[in-house]
Amino acid sequence: MTTEGTHRVDRESATRELAARFARQLRAGDLVAITGPLGAGKTTFVRGLLRALGYEGRVRSPTFTLLHGYPTDPPVHHADFYRLADPEELVALGLDELRERGDVLLVEWADRIPEIERAATWRVHIETPANAGSRRTIRIARMPAPGRLRMARRGFYHG
Ligand SMILES: Nc1ncnc2c1ncn2[C@@H]1O[C@H](COP(=O)(O)OP(=O)(O)OP(=O)(O)O)[C@@H](O)[C@H]1O
Ligand SMILES: [Mg+2]
Numbered sequence: 661m662t663t664e665g666t667h668r669v670d671r672e673s674a675t676r677e678l679a680a681r682f683a684r685q686l687r688a689g690d691l692v693a694i695t696g697p698l699g700a701g702k703t704t705f706v707r708g709l710l711r712a713l714g715y716e717g718r719v720r721s722p723t724f725t726l727l728h729g730y731p732t733d734p735p736v737h738h739a740d741f742y743r744l745a746d747p748e749e750l751v752a753l754g755l756d757e758l759r760e761r762g763d764v765l766l767v768e769w770a771d772r773i774p775e776i777e778r779a780a781t782w783r784v785h786i787e788t789p790a791n792a793g794s795r796r797t798i799r800i801a802r803m804p805a806p807g808r809l810r811m812a813r814r815g816f817y818h819g
Contacts, residue, residue, distance in 0.1 A: 667798045675701045675786075676708030678798060682784070683712040688734050688762035691806070693770030693777050696786030701796055702768040705784060706738050709766065721768075727753050729763075740768040747773060756809040779809045 663682045669675050682705075686692075694702045707719045713732040722728040726749065727739045737758055744750070750773065759765055770776045777783075780803055787797040 662802075663800050664802055665800065667800070669796050669798060671794045672701070672704055675704050675796060675798065676711070678800075679705040679708030680712035682782075682800060683709045686734070686764055687781075688764070689759050690781045691759060691765045691776070691779055691809070692767065692782040692784060693780035694766060694768045694784045694786070695771045695777075697788055700786040700788050701798075702784075702786060703740075705786065705798075706766050706768070710736060710738075727755075735763040736766060737763055738766050738768075741772045741776070742769045744769075744772055759809060775807075775809065778807045781806045 661681070662685060663678060667678055669678060686709075694705060696702055703719070703721045710719055710730055710732065713730075713736065715730050715732050715736075719730075719738070720728070722738055722740045723743055726741070726744065727737055730736045730738065735758075737755075739753070739755070755765060755776075767776055767780075770780060783799070783801045783803060785799045787799075789795065789797070
């Protein structure tokens with residue numbers, strides 16, 4: 661069953677369970693843009709997803725490393741662009757190559773880099789209403805016509 665649509669969750673474990681269901685829909689080369697305010701539950705969603713793919717170790721927020729890879733099938737790379745100072749930092753990450761070889765990319769704060777957001781095959785947006793406690797609204801959408809990652813043309817690559 662698809663997880664496309666709007667979900668209201670009322671606790672952290674419900675976010676992880678939704679992510680686990682979402683994980684079953686992933687295909688090689690998917691790029692998932694995960695957005696929402698600080699503390700919304702983006703990393704929690706990624707944890708639920710990785711657990712569902714069989715990864716049992718720790719999932720840390722890749723805030724400083726920008727990108728962290730996991731030995732799942734397909735391989736998943738978790739990125740967090742909150743602290744991305746210069747889009748050229750993306751060059752070293754080689755996201756387009758990872759995607760072309762069929763790995764899955766999960767990108768928190770994807771909205772910081774419009775090229776990334778436009779290339780997403782899925783969007784997961786988490787909203788935290790005021791005084792919501794542990795309630796969240798999670799919108800999951802499959803993008804009908806995702807763009808390719810063409811960072812080179814946007815000047816992100818040197819030479
Ligand atoms: N329904 C819920 N879903 C997810 N997290 C929840 C929920 N209710 C409470 N929380 C809490 O909210 C916090 C979410 O933290 P998390 O690191 O996942 O957010 P984030 O969106 O990745 O933040 P950041 O923007 O800093 O990366 C956790 O402390 C978690 O326990
Ligand atoms: Mg996070």
